[in-house]
Every structure is written in C-alpha cells, then in structure tokens.
Amino acid sequence: MIVAMSRYDPSAFPPFAVTVDLVVLTVRDHSLCALLVRRGEPPYQGYWALPGGFVRPDEGLAEAASRELAEETGLRAHSAPGHEAVGPGAAGAHLEQLATYGHPQRDPRMRVVSVAYLVLAPDLPTPRAGGDASSARWAPVSELLGESPADGVPLAFDHGLILADGVERARSKIEYSSLATAFCPPEFTVGELRRVYEAVWGVALDPRNFHRKVTGTPGFLLPSGGTTTRQGGRPAQLFTAGGATVLNPPMLRPDS
C-alpha cells in the first residue's frame, strides 16, 4: 500500500505506460464503419483491436494520435481548433480527443493508461495493414456494438467500450455541429450529406426537410458552383463545408 505522497513529487512516482487508441469512423455504403486491426501477438492474439500505440517521450498526445493515424492509414488529420493542435494536413480528417481509460487491469501485463482519440474521415480505400498488425479492415459498427442480433467477436482489451463511446460521441456531435461534413469528400451534395446522417444515426430522414434545414442554416454549406449526377437522378448542386462549426438550432435526431 502506498502512503499519501506529495503532489508532483519528482523523486518518487508510480510509472505508467501511456498509449493512444484511435476510433476511426467512416461511412461506407450506407453504414457507419470503424477501422480495426488484427493483433498479431498476445495478449488477445488474433482479436481485432483499435489502432494505436505508445506515446513517445517527446511528443504530445494529439501528436501521437496523428502519427499513429498516418502510420496506419496514410491519413493526415487536422485537430479540432484547440490544445495540442497539429498542423492541418493535406487530405484532412477530423481528429479530437475522446476520453481516457485507465482501469488498473485493462492490460494484463502492466499499468497502461490509454488516451482515446476520435477520427472522422471520408470514405477511404481498404486500409493497408501497417506496423505489427497482420491485417486491417473496416467493420460496420452495428456488427460490433450488439445492435444487430448476433454481435461479432468482442474486441481486445476494453476497445469495445472505447468504440461505443466514440460512436456515441459522433452520433451526438453531428447533431449540433457541422462535423458530418468530415465524413464527406471536399465537394458533396445535400443528398450525400443526408446519407451520412442516415448512416450514423441509423434512421431515414425526409429529403425535403433535410434540404431545407441544411441550406437554410447560414455558414453550414457553401455552393461550389458545380453539379453532379454521380448519385443518379437529377443533377445535384455541389457544396463545400462552410465556416460554421456550431449549428444553431441543431439538427434534430428523430424520436430520441
């Protein structure tokens, strides 16, 4: 048992390992998917897990998250405006801190505190496996969170819990912010944006009311001038994300 010790005593403190774990979400053909890597070594060998890794001695937490993301997906992320921001990269995904997990027994080998980050990205090609992960894949979150009748194999460590928190954060945050555009390519149509909301929330939205809402919210969407028919049907106007970050009034999620 440790007796009470001085705050920040530099000579004696219990050492912890600190890692970052990434909840990387994207929308692939009408469903919300998370990036998973397969563990190639014990513990939880062969299980699927969230990508992540150790924080290095000289890097910040967001910096570590951003580095791991680049290593595993090639994505460059821009942090939400705030602390520990990393310079905006080329093909930008949204990155924000999610929460920190530190149960004493969450890793059977040693005391590990993991800072989870949430990444929202547009649809990407199938990920390349990197590092010590023997493979990587996009998995629909509905199969992972027990929302479908037979939920799949559980994730390694407490990653199922972390994933659930990340999904919940994404679901609530697109309600009152313009974050849903992070799931879209640089130019997108109102219909594509609507399908993002539908995939993340798992509901159907009225196309007419949705159109009125998003085009009527100042600063949410900027017309880019062009049109496209890539979804079939009548050509749709293309937009880019506007400067607004907070939606007031929010998008309302049905029933909830």
Add this chain to the structure above:
Amino acid sequence: MIVAMSRYDPSAFPPFAVTVDLVVLTVRDHSLCALLVRRGEPPYQGYWALPGGFVRPDEGLAEAASRELAEETGLRAHSAPGHEAVGPGAAGAHLEQLATYGHPQRDPRMRVVSVAYLVLAPDLPTPRAGGDASSARWAPVSELLGESPADGVPLAFDHGLILADGVERARSKIEYSSLATAFCPPEFTVGELRRVYEAVWGVALDPRNFHRKVTGTPGFLLPSGGTTTRQGGRPAQLFTAGGATVLNPPMLRPDS
C-alpha cells in the same frame, strides 16, 4: 530518438507520471466559482492551482479523482453512470471525466499526463485546506478567465486552460441535460435553479418562461410537497431532481 517500437511491448516503454486534476465548480452568491489550492512548493510556488495528485498504482482514474476530492473537500461524488464508476456517496456531487492534458513540457520536472475531472457541487462551506496545500479558496471564474477587465494571477501549469475547458463543458452541458441540479441542494425551488443557470451562463433569464420550461419538461423536476420562503417573497414550491438526464428539447442559452 526512439525507433518504432512494438505496440504494448511490455519490456520497454517510456514511463510517464499520471495525475488527476479537478475542476470543482459551485455557485456562490450569483457567480460560478472554482476551487483552487495554493502551491506550497516549487515549481509555481505560491501560485494557485487546481486540486489534484498522483494516481496510485492500484486505483482507477475516476477512483483517484474521487479520492482527491474527498481529501481536499470532504465531498463524496457519484460519477455519471458509466465506466469506472465509484459507488454513490452520501452528500453527492457530480463527477465526470473532462479531458487529458499531456504536453511534453507542461511540468518542468518530468513527463506528466494529467487526466482532468469536472466536479459540480452545491454551495459548500469555505474549504478546508488539505494535504500539502497551504490554503484553499473559492474563486469566481470570471476573475480567472479574463472575462472581467483585469484578470487575476495566472494559474500554475496549464491549469488555466483546464479550468477554461471545464467551465465551457459545464456551460454547454446544462443546456441539454439536467446537470444544473447538481449545483443545488437536495431540495430546491425553481427560482434557485434559475439562479444557477444565470450564474453559470452569466445572463438573466425570464422567470416566467423559465418556470414554464422546467416544470413542463417531464422528468426534470419532482415536486417534493413542501414550500419555502428562504429566498423572500411568495413561498415557492420545493422540488427534487427527477430521473431525466437528457433535456429534449434543450434549455436555450440566449443569443449564443
């Protein structure tokens, strides 16, 4: 320079110190106040800082936050329903994880990652100083965040940033949850609850519309039967917090 190392390599990992810091907020005569302790030793000797301390090897993060809170204020907190919950205590304050701060140079002596927790408590007697803090006090956040013309002495470490994040979280969270009741004693009147909103947001609210809103939201308030005149004027009905945690539709903050 560290070369790429295996994920969770148990034999070689950079050691970090992990601490918890507490943003303890309360409402004292019409203003939102934060609990500060004075540092008795370097670095930042003599500066005001957030209460906090090391996480012990065998305790969880929320557990450490709860323990530090009890040590410094005597408060027992119940965590929000969720992970790492601690058993509900007697005189309950709300406790939830805020964010984690890990700039490599945030502590001049060593690499410290600090997990910040947000505590919302009803008005308390002047705090007793505990541990190695030579004194403690409630400070109005408006004096600390540069919202008033002359902001006071800056806080130790990055605690000014952490405090700002905590205040922002509290301000936004009372909008869409029933969390404002955490600032109230077990029984309270609609007027007392309104003064909580006014203090936290720094605005004046219309008493009639506020009354209609909170009494019309199912599950927010439960009439306890009694009345009180402790605020002067006509006796007001007493309520306790209802079971609802999410307000739908939310309380609307003026202008913002």
Add this chain to the structure above:
DNA sequence: TGTGCTTATCGTCAGAGAGACGACTATGAT
C-alpha cells in the same frame, strides 16, 4: 393594519422552426 417590495406562478399572443407531404424538375435507363 395597511403599503410597498419581493419573489412565485399563471396566461396570452406573435413568430420561428419542425414534421408531414404534395408538386415539379432534370437526369439516365429501357
């Protein structure tokens, strides 16, 4: 024993926004 001050509570009205849904437009497929 009023008179005034304070706070609580109820009501009314106009305007903004959401949900439901009809109608029309502009493409590609057959």
Add this chain to the structure above:
DNA sequence: ATCATAGTCGTCTCTCTGACGATAAGCACA
C-alpha cells in the same frame, strides 16, 4: 416515349420560445 431516380421548392399545421401582462403570497416597516 416512358419510367425510375434523385433533387428542389412550397404549403400547412403544430409545438415551442420569447416578450410581457396579471395575479398571488409572503416579509419589512410605518
């Protein structure tokens, strides 16, 4: 040419909010 598909514009109704009048029920003091 016709149909299927998706996009876009309008309308109607209902709910909720903000502004604000009116009344109720205590206390302080003359």
